[in-house]
Amino acid sequence: MARVIVDVMLKPEILDPQGQAIARALPRLGFSGVSDVRQGKRFEVEIEGPADEAALSDVRKMAETLLANTVIEDFTVHIES
Amino acid sequence: MSAARVGVVTFPGTLDDQDAARAVRLAGAEAVPLWHAERDLKGVDAVFLPGGFSYGDYLRCGAISRFAPLMEEIVPAARAGLPVLGTCNGFQILCEAHLLPGALTRNQGLHYVCRDQRIRVENADTAWTAEFERGQEIVLPVKHGEGRYVADAETIEALESEGRVVFRYAGGNPNGSLNDIAGITSEAGNVVGLMPHPEHAVEELTGAPSVDGRGFFTSILKNLVNA
Numbered sequence: 121m122a123r124v125i126v127d128v129m130l131k132p133e134i135l136d137p138q139g140q141a142i143a144r145a146l147p148r149l150g151f152s153g154v155s156d157v158r159q160g161k162r163f164e165v166e167i168e169g170p171a172d173e174a175a176l177s178d179v180r181k182m183a184e185t186l187l188a189n190t191v192i193e194d195f196t197v198h199i200e201s
Numbered sequence: 202m203s204a205a206r207v208g209v210v211t212f213p214g215t216l217d218d219q220d221a222a223r224a225v226r227l228a229g230a231e232a233v234p235l236w237h238a239e240r241d242l243k244g245v246d247a248v249f250l251p252g253g254f255s256y257g258d259y260l261r262c263g264a265i266s267r268f269a270p271l272m273e274e275i276v277p278a279a280r281a282g283l284p285v286l287g288t289c290n291g292f293q294i295l296c297e298a299h300l301l302p303g304a305l306t307r308n309q310g311l312h313y314v315c316r317d318q319r320i321r322v323e324n325a326d327t328a329w330t331a332e333f334e335r336g337q338e339i340v341l342p343v344k345h346g347e348g349r350y351v352a353d354a355e356t357i358e359a360l361e362s363e364g365r366v367v368f369r370y371a372g373g374n375p376n377g378s379l380n381d382i383a384g385i386t387s388e389a390g391n392v393v394g395l396m397p398h399p400e401h402a403v404e405e406l407t408g409a410p411s412v413d414g415r416g417f418f419t420s421i422l423k424n425l426v427n428a
Binding site: 130133134135137138141186187189191192 | 260261264265268296297302303304306307308309310311349351352353377
């Protein structure tokens with residue numbers, strides 16, 4: 121059993137109005153010094169076998185096919201230690 | 202001759218399929234219900250993907266519907282020239298399925314927008330817009346939270362230079378869509394997607410702001426008769 125994490129973020133050039141709304145709310149709550157916030161998604165994929173290269177390659181394929189829309193989003197894949 | 206047959210697709214969470222079927226029938230065509238889980242297009246002459254919240258908009262709007270068994274039939278048929286119209290969630294599904302470029306993202310103002318919207322027809326040569334005139338302004342309802350059309354600069358440039366922006370918002374952009382884009386078409390002009398709802402603007406009786414939506418269905422009928 122292993123857990124593979126897929127992080128999905130809107131590409132930098134894609135406007136993120138949710139992140140902007142969060143960034144605007146922070147100073148009101150007393151958090152200063154924040155210049156920007158971007159909001160993304162995190163997927164925790166539990167795999168049955170070991171997190172070897174074949175498994176990671178499968179997860180990358182899942183990310184490309186379904187978890188992320190690569191037209192507007194980038195993703196990264198890593199094993200949770 | 203027998204009436205043209207327009208398939209109306211229902212996914213779990215589709216809302217506008219009954220209005221879509223009604224609009225198709227009002228135009229004089231036969232509305233053929235198509236179920237997402239079947240791999241059967243039932244020999245229809247055109248397909249209408251209506252709006253709603255298929256699969257609850259989980260993950261991304263249209264992301265899961267795109268892999269429905271029926272879509273595996275629709276995608277190659279559309280690439281081969283079958284006329285396909287997607288409105289609202291249907292447009293989102295067409296983008297997720299890569300039948301149309303770009304994507305629909307969260308409205309710039311973050312609010313769900315529901316209003317009567319002026320729209321300018323920019324391309325009256327597609328299978329679904331031939332009964333309009335270029336530059337004509339129509340009024341259709343919009344109702345969506347994720348309708349901001351985005352694509353990379355190259356794609357936008359290509360859409361603009363090839364005349365593939367079919368509809369543009371007029372009198373105010375409801376969602377922050379790039380270049381005020383409300384709807385686009387495929388290279389061949391058979392696939393059209395737009396956020397506004399022609400199927401909700403076909404009858405005065407329903408309190409629709411216009412009956413401008415009828416033009417979509419008369420266009421496709423004429424297209425099929427002449428085909």
